[in-house]
Amino acid sequence: MSEKLKIGISIGDVNGIGLEIIIKTLSDSKIYDYCTPIVYGHTKVASFYRRISDVNEFNFNVITSASQAIPRKPNMINCWTEDVKIEPGILNKEIGKYAFMSLERATNDLLAGEIDALVTAPINKDTIQSESFNFPGHTEYLQDRAGGADSLMFLVSDTLRVGVVTGHIPVSKISESITTEGILSKLRLMDASLRKDFWIRKPKIAVLGLNPHASDNGLIGSEEAQTITPAIEEARANDILAMGPYAADGFFANGTYLQFDAVLAMYHDQGLIPFKQIAFESGVNFTAGLSFIRTSPDHGTAFDIAGKNKASEVSFREALFTAIHIIKHRRETAELNENPLAFTKLSRDRD
Secondary structure, three states, rough: OOOOOEEEEEOOOOOOOOHHHHHHHHHOHHHHHHHHEEEOOHHHHHHHHHHHOOOOOOEEEOOOOHHOOOOOOOEEEEEEEEOOOOOOOOOOOOHHHHHEEEEEHHHHHHHHOOOOOEEEEEEOOOOOOOOOOOOOEEEEEEHHHHHHOOOOEEEOOOOOOEEOOOOOOOHHHHHOOOHHHHHHHHHHHHHHOOOOOOOOOEEEEEEOOOOHHHHHOOOOOOOHHHHHHHHHHHHHOOOOEEEEEEEEHHHHOHHHHHOOOOOOOOOOOOHHHHHHHHHHOOEEEEOOOOOEHHHHHHOOOOOOOOOOOOOOOOOHHHHHHHHHHHHHHHHHHHHHOOOOOOOOOOOOOOO
């Protein structure tokens, strides 16, 4: 950890708040005590958002590869050559290709080991769609690029961590998509991440039910008894301390979540609505279960305030520092496992 970590940053939708929150974050000189940021975008687009962000004496150091990044400076790699018409707040399918160019170049460098982690600014999931990007969002794209069989959308903050069994799918398909093995897979990923990435020795995980009141003993649906409870029981048999299923409404309303290290929700809104209500300013989206590290702020493109200098950089800054902390935890864990203390069985005999 003697050298500064190289953190790659993709800019997201050019017409959203991505570059505004990136510039506001990187204008704080304390950032450079911990990492060397490399932004994948274009200096002309960055100059536009620097002007509207009222950030003085801030300029990117332009480089052509991550190996050229200069410490204690914000670095930028230009990912395209043509001029881009910037229209803050406007949904434009033509502009989505630049979000993908940024993400693809950053991901390539991440997989090549040129950067230590990736922080992604928000994309618009509609405008980015193309032959090259046919995914519901960042999580699915990065899982595909990593070649992983599964990953976990994991929203984290100081007081709450929430993962989801099903992610970006229609509500009408949630029930049929939830299986005992699927829940078990997410529990394994969550438990492993809590241990490796957050250094929690014996994580306690709460599992939410799918139906109202967690089915009221089968009065409102059968998924709890037939699918969710068996997954919890098998997880516990495999040394994962999972509990539940809990009724989601009361679980968050009465603060029960504070008794657990993480919560596994059955679907996107069940987990993300309470998370954003409780930890919106400081929340971070972390893709757990991948060989590399990716984080992002827990909000979207915010077209309604784009270009108005109203966007808060707090969540993005938290995403940056979360990535740094996870890198540190993973590396220190690897070092400890490389040279474990030799085990010697003590004799009962005494001199």
